[in-house]
Amino acid sequence: QVQLVQSGAEVKMPGSSVKVSCKASGGDFRSYSFNWVRQAPGLGLEWMGGIIPYFGTPNYAPKFQGRLTITADESTSTAYMELKKVTSEDTAVYFCARDGAGTPLAFVFWGQGTLVTVSS
Amino acid sequence: ETVLTQSPASLSLSPGDRATLSCRASQTDSSRYLAWYQVKPGQSPRLLIYAASTRATGIPDRFSGSGSGTDFTLSITRLEPEDFAVYYCQQYGGSPYTFGQGTKLELK
Numbered sequence: 135q136v137q138l139v140q141s142g143a144e145v146k147m148p149g150s151s152v153k154v155s156c157k158a159s160g161g162d163f164r165s166y167s168f169n170w171v172r173q174a175p176g177l178g179l180e181w182m183g184g185i186i187p188y189f190g191t192p193n194y195a196p197k198f199q200g201r202l203t204i205t206a207d208e209s210t211s212t213a214y215m216e217l218k219k220v221t222s223e224d225t226a227v228y229f230c231a232r233d234g235a236g237t238p239l240a241f242v243f244w245g246q247g248t249l250v251t252v253s254s
Numbered sequence: 255e256t257v258l259t260q261s262p263a264s265l266s267l268s269p270g271d272r273a274t275l276s277c278r279a280s281q282t283d284s285s286r287y288l289a290w291y292q293v294k295p296g297q298s299p300r301l302l303i304y305a306a307s308t309r310a311t312g313i314p315d316r317f318s319g320s321g322s323g324t325d326f327t328l329s330i331t332r333l334e335p336e337d338f339a340v341y342y343c344q345q346y347g348g349s350p351y352t353f354g355q356g357t358k359l360e361l362k
Contacts, residue, residue: 169351171299177290179342179353195350196255225359229298239302239346240289242311247298 136160138230138245145251146220153216154248156230162190167233168206168213170243174226185213220252256281256345259272260354267319273330275357277343288346290319290328293356294339302341303328335361 140157156168169184183194187206194202203216213230228248231241257280267273277288286306291299301310303319306326316331330337340362343354 171294173351178340178356179293179344181351181353184351193349197350215325223317231299237301237304239308239351240301240310241291241299241344242301242304244298246299 135140136234136243137242140228140230140245140248143249143251145253147156148220148221148252148254149219150225151216151218152220152250152252153214154228154230154250156213156215156233156245158211158213159237163206163211164208167176167230167239168204169233170202170215171205171229171231172226174223175234177226180226182215187213217250217253222252224250225252255348256348256352258339258343258345258352258354260343260357262357263355264358264360266360268334268362269333269335271325271333271362273278273328273333273358273359275328275330275341275343277321277326277328277354278327279324281344285343286322288319288326289319289346290317291342291344292337292339300344321353330359333359 137159139157164187170182185192185204192204205214230245231244234242259278261276288306290303295301307319318329340356341357342356
């Protein structure tokens with residue numbers, strides 16, 4: 135049974151950085167794609183980027199290039215998303231999502247979401 | 255970047271009705287790497303359909319996906335009360351993996 139457990143809610147000042155973790159249990163951590171998807175209040179889903187721990191090289195949406203860092207720690211089966219220089223437009227629920235053995239690249243497993251609020 | 259356009263933006267139906275949701279891609283995706291997700295308030299998204307037409311594990315057979323190329327459809331027959339939610343299509347055939355803007359299925 136695959137579970138993704140994310141870190142808790144964050145409140146950040148504009149211009150600072152936020153780092154959210156996603157700890158995976160069940161399944162082979164290094165072989166699957168871990169992705170970050172966010173949903174701002176009242177808006178839709180937005181894919182930010184992803185990583186396959188086995189390969190180690192992250193893939194970012196152009197919108198976030200230069201501001202987003204996605205990493206994976208195989209020793210703790212944890213994926214991380216760090217977003218720098220946040221503004222109020224980064225206020226959103228951030229989800230980690232993983233594909234499945236029978237569903238390559240489609241996001242079958244999801245974390246519970248982490249609310250990030252950017253406010254002065 | 256592949257832009258996905260969903261229609262309609264909202265749909266008002268009653269339990270027992272059939273829902274037909276559309277997703278049009280700006281570029282042809284011959285690999286059919288198209289998924290559909292259901293999102294309810296306060297919950298994480300749920301994968302319904304992947305590879306355009308394959309139901310994910312545990313998804314009832316009243317949900318079906320079809321289409322190829324640039325035009326894809328999610329059909330929900332015999333709507334149940336728990337089906338009223340927002341539905342998103344997503345392409346994962348090429349980076350960035352984009353989502354449509356969503357279709358809100360509302361109770362009439």
